[in-house]
Amino acid sequence: MDFFDKTKTTCVYRSMKCPRCLNEDSAYFYHGSKGWYCRKCISFGRAMLEESTAPVALEPIAQQSEEYTLQYPLTRKQKEISEACLTNITQTDVLLKCVCGAGKTEMVVASIAAFLQAQKKVCFAIARRQVVLEVKERLQQYFTHANVIAVCQGYTAIVDGDLIVCTTHQLYRYHQAFDLLILDEPDAFPFRGNAILHGIAKTSCKGHIIYLTATPDAALTARMEEGTLQCLTLNQRPHAKPIPVPAIFVGPKGILLVKLLVWLEDHGEHPRMVFVPTIALAKRLHVFLSLFESCAVCTSKTTNRDAVIASFRKKRHGIIVATTVLERGVTIPRADICVYQADHGIFDEAGLIQMAGRAGRSFEDPYGDVLFLCQERSALCEQCRRNLQEANASCGV
Amino acid sequence: MRCVMCGKEFGEGSLRDILFGEDPLCESCRSQWLHQPLRYCLNGVPGESSYRYNEAFSSCLIQYKECGDEALKDVFLFETRRQLARRYRGWTLCLMPSSTRKQEQRGFSHLREMFAGMGLEILEPFEKTEDIVQKQLSYVQRQQMKAMIRWKEGVILPEKILLCDDVITTGATLKGALQCINLQEHRVRIYTVAADTQGKRAKKGAEWA
Numbered sequence: 001m002d003f004f005d006k007t008k009t010t011c012v013y014r015s016m017k018c019p020r021c022l023n024e025d026s027a028y029f030y031h032g033s034k035g036w037y038c039r040k041c042i043s044f045g046r047a048m049l050e051e052s053t054a055p056v057a058l059e060p061i062a063q064q065s066e067e068y069t070l071q072y073p074l075t076r077k078q079k080e081i082s083e084a085c086l087t088n089i090t091q092t093d094v095l096l097k098c099v100c101g102a103g104k105t106e107m108v109v110a111s112i113a114a115f116l117q118a119q120k121k122v123c124f125a126i127a128r129r130q131v132v133l134e135v136k137e138r139l140q141q142y143f144t145h146a147n148v149i150a151v152c153q154g155y156t157a158i159v160d161g162d163l164i165v166c167t168t169h170q171l172y173r174y175h176q177a178f179d180l181l182i183l184d185e186p187d188a189f190p191f192r193g194n195a196i197l198h199g200i201a202k203t204s205c206k207g208h209i210i211y212l213t214a215t216p217d218a219a220l221t222a223r224m225e226e227g228t229l230q231c232l233t234l235n236q237r238p239h240a241k242p243i244p245v246p247a248i249f250v251g252p253k254g255i256l257l258v259k260l261l262v263w264l265e266d267h268g269e270h271p272r273m274v275f276v277p278t279i280a281l282a283k284r285l286h287v288f289l290s291l292f293e294s295c296a297v298c299t300s301k302t303t304n305r306d307a308v309i310a311s312f313r314k315k316r317h318g319i320i321v322a323t324t325v326l327e328r329g330v331t332i333p334r335a336d337i338c339v340y341q342a343d344h345g346i347f348d349e350a351g352l353i354q355m356a357g358r359a360g361r362s363f364e365d366p367y368g369d370v371l372f373l374c375q376e377r378s379a380l381c382e383q384c385r386r387n388l389q390e391a392n393a394s395c396g397v
Numbered sequence: 398m399r400c401v402m403c404g405k406e407f408g409e410g411s412l413r414d415i416l417f418g419e420d421p422l423c424e425s426c427r428s429q430w431l432h433q434p435l436r437y438c439l440n441g442v443p444g445e446s447s448y449r450y451n452e453a454f455s456s457c458l459i460q461y462k463e464c465g466d467e468a469l470k471d472v473f474l475f476e477t478r479r480q481l482a483r484r485y486r487g488w489t490l491c492l493m494p495s496s497t498r499k500q501e502q503r504g505f506s507h508l509r510e511m512f513a514g515m516g517l518e519i520l521e522p523f524e525k526t527e528d529i530v531q532k533q534l535s536y537v538q539r540q541q542m543k544a545m546i547r548w549k550e551g552v553i554l555p556e557k558i559l560l561c562d563d564v565i566t567t568g569a570t571l572k573g574a575l576q577c578i579n580l581q582e583h584r585v586r587i588y589t590v591a592a593d594t595q596g597k598r599a600k601k602g603a604e605w606a
Contacts, residue, residue, distance in 0.1 A: 032467035
């Protein structure tokens with residue numbers, strides 16, 4: 001206990017570490033009336049440094065929870081990855097680097113089942129709330145006997161079940177609780193680059209972590225080279241059709257609008273998603289497009305986002321104008337994608353690949369159309385196109 | 398030194414931060430607070446507040462009260478404490494009670510820490526008869542709160558009393574405290590750091606505004 005100097009209000013010791021967010025920056029520690037605490041993760045409640053935080057004890061897993069049925073059987077390649085993942089996860093962290101729509105969720109189902117059978121707690125953590133609800137539904141369909149629960153904003157009354165699906169923000173509830181943590185899209189906002197959330201994710205898991213992404217960031221790539229992360233790659237979708245490669249169109253603003261209208265007209269038989277860089281532009285474009293055809297808008301400011309997406313899903317050929325909130329995890333069958341002002345600074349390569357990956361995800365219609373509309377030639381867009389072409393070439397389709 | 402809210406290093410942002418860097422908040426965080434002094438009258442007792450209760454103020458107050466972040470104690474009165482200390486020289490600050498459960502959880506009295514920087518005498522002469530957290534209550538429920546505040550027996554009140562609280566919303570807590578005081582015997586004023594003039598509950602009960 002004399003490790004801490006009670007007379008000082010700023011910490012002078014280098015070896016202090018927040019038990020929850022793993023922060024070691026001494027400027028964030030403060031000595032209050034109850035002792036030292038970490039101010040970096042204070043928005044999740046006060047984490048005292050001197051008190052040891054007990055691991056959260058969760059309920060035992062119900063019998064037969066591990067039984068699952070997939071909607072489609074896994075393809076040969078998916079099966080290989082799924083088995084490799086299961087054998088590796090007991091020893092090391094695993095990264096599934098698979099193109100969008102390759103069925104990442106389905107490939108970890110075997111690992112989840114194995115852990116559930118061994119009475120070990122599994123968590124599926126996702127950066128975005130929208131995707132949590134969607135993945136929860138999917139996992140519930142696979143694990144019919146298990147009690148799958150979603151924990152995110154608006155759904156926090158029940159926090160314990162056989163299989164927990166939650167946002168990365170909610171992981172603070174489960175200190176050292178999980179034997180297996182599956183982090184879906186760790187390169188997505190707000191998880192990407194957020195040291196607090198990374199720390200909380202690490203401390204919530206006492207076993208190993210599976211990362212699922214199509215676009216691993218620099219930190220994951222570095223760990224791969226270091227050898228602490230086993231990378232499994234799959235560049236093919238289950239229907240073995242090539243991933244739609246975006247067409248890039250460069251022109252002045254007025255021409256882009258005309259091109260957009262023509263494109264929307266041409267793809268009138270499919271649901272169409274138009275991605276835009278900013279909320280303000282989403283609103284303006286929504287008003288403009290409403291003159292021609294009824295369309296929906298979805299941004300982070302939309303209050304009834306769930307309802308908007310549900311109604312868009314029901315329509316066979318609707319239009320939705322969206323910001324990057326919908327760039328990941330959302331599966332709309334048969335959708336065609338247009339990114340308006342794809343050269344805008346707000347989009348990064350990972351985001352562009354993810355948005356392009358929304359197209360052609362269903363078995364009935366594996367071909368989709370992707371169009372990038374730019375005002376200037378953009379290296380990022382071309383890099384994105386090259387990446388997708390390489391991925392297609394690498395599996396010979 | 399860093400800003401206590403956004404964690405940005407001082408001197409990075411503006412000239413004000415470099416020259417007048419004692420404010421625990423940096424300029425961009427401070428500028429989100431709405432400094433609009435407001436005078437009001439509650440049951441005939443004059444009161445005043447310095448800020449409007451907006452999103453920036455609310456998030457700061459939540460971090461301080463609910464998350465127990467003591468480092469924020471000087472943020473609230475930093476701009477006004479000298480002026481207030483002059484204006485109320487000779488007065489005694491009487492703090493509003495908070496729920497015992499919350500207080501134990503926090504481990505410190507949030508109002509005492511907040512007003513300690515003014516250098517005036519501080520008393521906590523009231524207590525809640527029932528352990529109720531007001532946050533979730535509606536306007537009507539809050540009005541019944543009045544009966545739930547009582548004077549701690551044995552605490553002698555001085556002649557000049559300044560009732561202090563963080564935010565005035567419907568005024569229910571302060572009205573409750575006023576009922577415990579004999580207004581003929583004491584000179585009473587009210588000071589709240591912020592006034593909630595926009596919220597749903599406030600609109601309904603803005604008789605003090």
